[in-house]
Amino acid sequence: MFADVFERLREQHGPQEGWWPADSRFEVMVGALLVQRTTWRNAAVAIERLKQVRCMTAERLAHIGTDELRMLIKPAGFFRVKATRLKKLARFVISAGGLDSLSGRQTVELRNQLLELEGVGPETADAMLGYVFDRPVLVVDAYTRRLFARLYHPSPALSDTALKRDAEATLGTTQALNEFHALVIAHGQRCCSPTPSCEPCSLRAICGFEREGQSRLA
DNA sequence: CACCAGGGTGGTT
């Protein structure tokens, strides 16, 4: 299932190497928080503004004034809660002894510690594991659920943990799982809108189930 | 104008 979908997505949208560009791993962590429930476009503006004032480091973020931080990240939306969460993230990284120190921990333990952070749920934790700590995990987001709900239709949708387990067992490597996530988003942004409109889409048999009656791969 | 975007939290039933 995952290998087949991966092939078709890559066929249609091309390789997604170099997705999630950033100058540092810490910048990826910041981006993972800032992009929550907004577009990458808006999050990128906030990221640029942080870099312009040299605040894209754990040390600077931990000490910057909350009001100033709020103003800087305002374009990303939810700026009050996100400012608080960014400062807690920065303090966590510092107290842990830096990202290299965090990298030495077991994956399950690291994931649980990320989940303890305010504002870091399952998806953000997995994004950090995959794109910061090089761990082979599937990031399950709204696009992923929507695509596979349509794929399995009319059968009931798989749980997030079931999707993760299958994808991680099938695709295996961090690179493949990260690229798969990028492909799902690229596909979702073009074809799999909330209201299916996959006319030009080669995965139309999957996405257009409402017009086709049932989903199918063949 | 309404709706959506690469979630998460806290409260209620």
Add this chain to the structure above:
DNA sequence: AACCACCATGGT
């Protein structure tokens, strides 16, 4: 466990 309101800006 399944809902709900809330957080807030910017594009279509």
